[in-house]
Amino acid sequence: MSYKDKKVITIGMVSELTGLTERKIRYYEERKxxxxxxxxxxxxxxxxxxxxxxxDIANKMEDGMQTFEIRKMEQKQLRKKEVRDRMLRGQLNAAFNLRK
Amino acid sequence: MSYKDKKVITIGMVSELTGLTERKIRYYEERKxxxxxxxxxxxxxxxxxxxxxxxDIANKMEDGMQTFEIRKMEQKQLRKKEVRDRMLRGQLNAAFNLRK
DNA sequence: CGTGTAAGGAATTCTGACACG
DNA sequence: CGTGTAAGGAATTCTGACACG
Incomplete structure (x- = not known):
């Protein structure tokens, strides 16, 4: 994976980078x-x-969204993404099979 | 700048990522x-x-290089890079001037 | 539900120094 | 010169709880 995915930042820095309190950050973890x-x-x-x-979570919270709604929304987008990926892979396989 | 340049990692994580002891990492800072x-x-x-x-420093140390040599080498490469950049910028400017 | 706060403890980091070679 | 280590202190983080709403 890229640097973007490496878990190396402590909560204090995250707090600084996001503007969120540590309390909020830990709470969002508790809420999965x-x-x-x-x-x-x-x-x-x-x-x-x-x-x-x-x-992104902070923005949605500001819009009055609740943590469980945000969680569901993310799960939904994840499923969409999986469908897209599966379709893309299917098309690539089809194209590949035509070639051989 | 990119994530690659953001200073957000504590020395403990750096030690883990590089395999160097914290002592060594602090010492290389002392040596600039x-x-x-x-x-x-x-x-x-x-x-x-x-x-x-x-x-990179760790590799050079393993090769028996001393800290002051590594520092000079990096400075030399920095100067080379500056020359390259200046030349590139000059050529771009020349090309741009030809167009107008 | 989401968040602040005080509490006590544990993990992390810091500096300056002594040691060895 | 480069690095390990013990020492004491300070900064950082952790958890569980109480509070408010």
Whole structure:
């Protein structure tokens, strides 16, 4: 994976990068919206992608959306993406089979 | 700048990513080979570019190079790069002037 | 439900120094 | 010169709980 996906940022930096309090960031994890890794000592580690996701979450919260709605929305988009990927792969396979 | 240049990684993670001890990482800073930023509290923050640079430094150290040699070598490469950039910019300007 | 806060403890990092070679 | 280590302190993070609404 790219640097964007490497979980290397502590919660203090994430707080600075997103403008969110640490309390909020931990709460969104409790609500299954972000999934940091942990050091052996238990310290949370986030990726830049997590930072982007948190900013997106913050915007949706400002719009009055609730955490469970955001979670469902993300799951829905994930499923859409999977469908798209499957179709794309199918077309690529079809094109490939025509060639041989 | 890109994510690669954002100083967000603590020394513990850098140690893990590079395989270097924290002692070595701090020493290479003392010898002016890397330049982390600091939080208000004084904690060092590195970028992925710093991590790459440290891996490069580690390789050169293994080859028996000394810190001051590595520093000079990097300065030399920086100057070369500046010359290249200046030439490139000059050629672009020339091409642009021909057009108008 | 979402978030602030005080509490106590544990993990992380910092500096300056001594040691060895 | 480059690096390990023990020392003491400070900054950072963690969890569980109480509070408010």
């Amino acid at each position: 919206l972000v999934f940091p890794e942990r050091t052996p000592g238990g310290t949370r580690k986030y990726s830049f992608l997590d930072v982007e996701r948190l900013i | 080979l890397v330049f982390p930023e600091r939080t208000p509290g004084g904690t060092r923050k590195y970028s992925f570019l710093d991590v790459e640079r440290l891996i």
